[in-house]
Amino acid sequence: MSTPLIDVRNLKQYFPVKTGLFKTEFLKAVDDVSFSINEGETLGLVGESGCGKTTVGRSILRLYEPTAGEVLYDGVPVTAKNIGRMRQNMQMVFQDPYSSLDPRMTVEDIIGEPLDVHKLYENRAERREKILTLMDYVGLNAEHATRYAHEFSGGQRQRIGIARALAVNPKFIVCDEPVSALDVSIQAQVINMFEDLQVKLGVAYLFIAHDLLVVHHISQRIAVMYLGKIVEMGKADDVNYTSIHPYTQSLMSAVPIPDPDYTRQRHRIVLQGDVPSPLHMPTGCPFRTRCRYACEQCAQEMPPLTDRGGGHMVACWVK
Amino acid sequence: MESTNTFEKQHLLSVQDLHTSFFTDSGEVHAVNGVSFNLDEGEILGIVGESGSGKSVTAYSIMQILASTGKVVGGKILYKGDDLTKWNESKLDKFRGKCVSIIFQDPMTSLNPVFTIGNQLIEAITLHTDKRGAEAKARAIELLSLVGINEPERRLKQYPHEHSGGMRQRVMIAMALACEPDILIADEPTTALDVTIQAQILELIQSLQKKLGMAVILVTHDLGVIAEMCDNIIVMYGGRICERGTASEIFYNPKHEYTKGLLRSIPNVKDMKQRLVPISGTPINILNLPKGCPFCARCENCMKICLQEPPLEIDINENHKASCWMNIKAAFEGGCV
Ligand SMILES: Nc1ncnc2c1ncn2[C@@H]1O[C@H](COP(=O)(O)OP(=O)(O)OP(=O)(O)O)[C@@H](O)[C@H]1O
Ligand SMILES: Nc1ncnc2c1ncn2[C@@H]1O[C@H](COP(=O)(O)OP(=O)(O)OP(=O)(O)O)[C@@H](O)[C@H]1O
Ligand code: SF4
Ligand code: SF4
Ligand SMILES: [Mg+2]
Ligand SMILES: [Mg+2]
Numbered sequence: 226m227s228t229p230l231i232d233v234r235n236l237k238q239y240f241p242v243k244t245g246l247f248k249t250e251f252l253k254a255v256d257d258v259s260f261s262i263n264e265g266e267t268l269g270l271v272g273e274s275g276c277g278k279t280t281v282g283r284s285i286l287r288l289y290e291p292t293a294g295e296v297l298y299d300g301v302p303v304t305a306k307n308i309g310r311m312r313q314n315m316q317m318v319f320q321d322p323y324s325s326l327d328p329r330m331t332v333e334d335i336i337g338e339p340l341d342v343h344k345l346y347e348n349r350a351e352r353r354e355k356i357l358t359l360m361d362y363v364g365l366n367a368e369h370a371t372r373y374a375h376e377f378s379g380g381q382r383q384r385i386g387i388a389r390a391l392a393v394n395p396k397f398i399v400c401d402e403p404v405s406a407l408d409v410s411i412q413a414q415v416i417n418m419f420e421d422l423q424v425k426l427g428v429a430y431l432f433i434a435h436d437l438l439v440v441h442h443i444s445q446r447i448a449v450m451y452l453g454k455i456v457e458m459g460k461a462d463d464v465n466y467t468s469i470h471p472y473t474q475s476l477m478s479a480v481p482i483p484d485p486d487y488t489r490q491r492h493r494i495v496l497q498g499d500v501p502s503p504l505h506m507p508t509g510c511p512f513r514t515r516c517r518y519a520c521e522q523c524a525q526e527m528p529p530l531t532d533r534g535g536g537h538m539v540a541c542w543v544k
Numbered sequence: 545m546e547s548t549n550t551f552e553k554q555h556l557l558s559v560q561d562l563h564t565s566f567f568t569d570s571g572e573v574h575a576v577n578g579v580s581f582n583l584d585e586g587e588i589l590g591i592v593g594e595s596g597s598g599k600s601v602t603a604y605s606i607m608q609i610l611a612s613t614g615k616v617v618g619g620k621i622l623y624k625g626d627d628l629t630k631w632n633e634s635k636l637d638k639f640r641g642k643c644v645s646i647i648f649q650d651p652m653t654s655l656n657p658v659f660t661i662g663n664q665l666i667e668a669i670t671l672h673t674d675k676r677g678a679e680a681k682a683r684a685i686e687l688l689s690l691v692g693i694n695e696p697e698r699r700l701k702q703y704p705h706e707h708s709g710g711m712r713q714r715v716m717i718a719m720a721l722a723c724e725p726d727i728l729i730a731d732e733p734t735t736a737l738d739v740t741i742q743a744q745i746l747e748l749i750q751s752l753q754k755k756l757g758m759a760v761i762l763v764t765h766d767l768g769v770i771a772e773m774c775d776n777i778i779v780m781y782g783g784r785i786c787e788r789g790t791a792s793e794i795f796y797n798p799k800h801e802y803t804k805g806l807l808r809s810i811p812n813v814k815d816m817k818q819r820l821v822p823i824s825g826t827p828i829n830i831l832n833l834p835k836g837c838p839f840c841a842r843c844e845n846c847m848k849i850c851l852q853e854p855p856l857e858i859d860i861n862e863n864h865k866a867s868c869w870m871n872i873k874a875a876f877e878g879g880c881v
Contacts, residue, residue, distance in 0.1 A: 273738045273739075273740065274709075274738050378826045378827070380826065381826070408594055408595045408765075408827060409594075409765055409767075409806060409809060409810065410594060410805065410806060410809050410822065410823040410827070411822070411823075411826070411827075412809070412822075413808075413809035413810070413820035413821065413822035413823070414822040414824075416820055417819065417820055417822060420819075435738070435739065437739065438768070438810065438811045438813070438816075439811060441811065441816050442811035442816050442817065442820070461816070462816070465816075475740060476739060476740060478743075479739045479740045479742065479743035480739055480768065481742070481743075481746075481766060481768025481769045481771065481772045482768050482771065482772070482813050483767035483768045483770075483771045483795065483807070483810060483813065484771060484795065484813050484814075485771040485772075485791040485792055485795050486792065486796075487813065488768070488771050488772045489772065493743060493747070495740075495743050495744055495747055496740045496743075496744070499708045499710060499711065499741070500708075
């Protein structure tokens with residue numbers, strides 16, 4: 226088998242949390258997560274708020290020092306030492322196009338900054354040309370170059386953020402809720418742009434979003450997280466239409482479908498209760514406090530992710 | 545749901561040619577420009593539309609809780625036939641307490657963090673009903689169990705931050721129900737919540753609506769939520785209603801270019817990989833509304849008349865109305881006008 230572009234192995238990210246005067250406990254935001262992403266592929270990452278999606282993305286890019294485990298880029302371990310150079314290959318696009326860009330910088334300077342940092346041009350003319358090419362990729366007009374970020378709409382700012390991420394010519398981009406802040410009619414523009422860039426430049430994405438229809442649309446594969454662990458992972462259609470894990474099943478059945486005839490006759494599995502606090506993780510399977518199939522074994526041991534055929538991975542003792 | 549006709553039966557709520565503006569330093573913001581609709585007992589009416597299209601302002605106009613710079617500058621809002629835009633503050637207070645309640649997107653902004661859930665819920669009950677003391681507390685416990693909160697007695701003593709987002713939204717719903725309103729307005733009630741919690745809250749609203757027979761106005765930008773919940777749907781753009789009808793008419797037979805565009809811009813559940821078709825351009829600047837159809841700058845089929853005059857609302861069929869010149873043109877060409 227060929228080397229995957231991104232190979233995440235047993236990644237753990239624990240955060241120390243003061244729970245008393247002299248007491249520090251560890252919040253297991255990401256707990257033993259493994260997955261890989263191939264060149265030019267999109268892996269969708271979904272799960273409830275606080276389950277660790279953003280932390281996975283940030284740990285891959287070493288915005289945090291992982292507690293344990295490793296991330297390989299094209300077979301090479303990403304370390305604190307080489308991350309500076311690695312950032313030429315791996316980038317991140319954030320949710321909020323309003324706060325992630327400095328409003329006092331011009332578009333040209335925002336997109337040019339990473340080019341400066343990595344010294345990716347010979348002279349001013351080449352710098353300018355690169356910036357204009359990037360702007361063209363993401364559908365911004367050349368005359369926008371000298372305008373300030375605050376003069377743009379949400380969708381346009383998200384394009385600026387993406388052009389900036391693309392500046393270093395990365396092979397991999399973590400997209401953390403990149404369309405959530407945008408109006409529905411604008412989301413489609415940005416989603417299409419991600420798809421076009423993938424075809425044109427062969428970039429791979431880790432695509433984090435809470436809109437499961439959008440994730441299904443854009444991803445070849447999907448990983449479902451619950452309380453810091455991946456509970457199911459596989460081809461987008463398999464995870465959506467033939468999900469096996471009880472959590473995924475209820476998640477998928479809860480997605481509101483914009484099709485009245487279909488949505489009113491389907492069976493919704495409504496979950497009881499809330500997600501437990503990640504500080505007081507249940508023993509064994511993290512989902513057992515809300516699972517209708519939970520048995521004794523579930524309380525004792527975390528089920529391993531096993532292949533149920535065709536790379537459809539599920540972590541459940543019963544199903 | 546039909547457009548207004550004074551000879552019709554009396555509706556629970558009838559909004560007639562509502563115009564609401566904000567008077568700001570940069571000028572008059574025409575947030576709502578001629579919105580009309582009716583709501584009947586037990587109906588769930590969905591309002592969907594672009595951000596800034598006037599959904600919340602319409603809801604706040606009904607509640608008469610606009611910001612101080614905001615004002616209903618035209619039209620009527622009839623509650624059981626009586627125009628509430630003419631009421632004084634004390635009459636409105638009673639109306640807000642007894643007849644209509646609202647829940648907002650972010651429960652944290654509406655719950656006071658320094659008081660317990662019990663304080664706030666019991667206050668709402670004593671304010672809006674004649675229950676006092678132990679009776680009010682009993683009602684509070686009853687309401688919390690009604691909205692599916694377990695151990696309600698213990699919960700009464702807790703503060704809002706001790707509850708999850710989903711639980712806080714349940715508390716908000718319990719408070720909104722304290723007065724047993726005829727109308728519940730829910731403004732993006734689940735937008736801040738996870739999908740599985742959203743499903744719980746939507747199911748709760750549905751079951752309470754059935755149990756208590758209230759009418760519900762559900763404001764959301766989520767077409768999935770609308771499809772699941774609503775009997776009738778209003779689609780708004782630029783402060784106007786562009787289309788209205790039953791859920792199946794709006795989803796399967798859209799007759800306004802904005803609605804059509806909206807439906808094309810979300811993933812097609814019958815073919816998830818089908819390429820999305822975005823609506824081009826950017827949302828309108830409400831300070832600078834076009835003279836004609838508010839959607840004209842983004843519409844592929846925009847005609848000369850669209851730039852000059854706002855389209856008339858015409859009947860597509862008995863369950864469906866739309867305001868787009870294309871329909872009028874088609875009707876002319878088909879010879880049925
Ligand atoms: N820097 C940090 N220090 C301490 N705890 C953190 C930190 N970052 C995240 N956490 C905690 O780790 C858990 C996972 O958070 P994370 O932001 O990764 O979730 P998420 O899946 O991205 O959620 P959302 O959908 O809300 O964005 C949460 O319980 C969060 O409170
Ligand atoms: N207090 C205010 N002062 C000035 N303009 C306002 C005020 N409140 C609302 N508006 C304007 O009125 C218009 C309608 O706003 P409204 O909040 O009703 O939109 P909405 O359809 O609810 O959008 P969203 O989906 O974003 O909630 C917007 O252009 C908004 O900017
Ligand atoms: S392992 Fe047990 S508790 Fe966990 S999802 Fe499977 S059946 Fe439910
Ligand atoms: S009235 Fe004209 S501009 Fe408006 S939606 Fe219809 S065709 Fe487009
Ligand atoms: Mg996140
Ligand atoms: Mg609103």
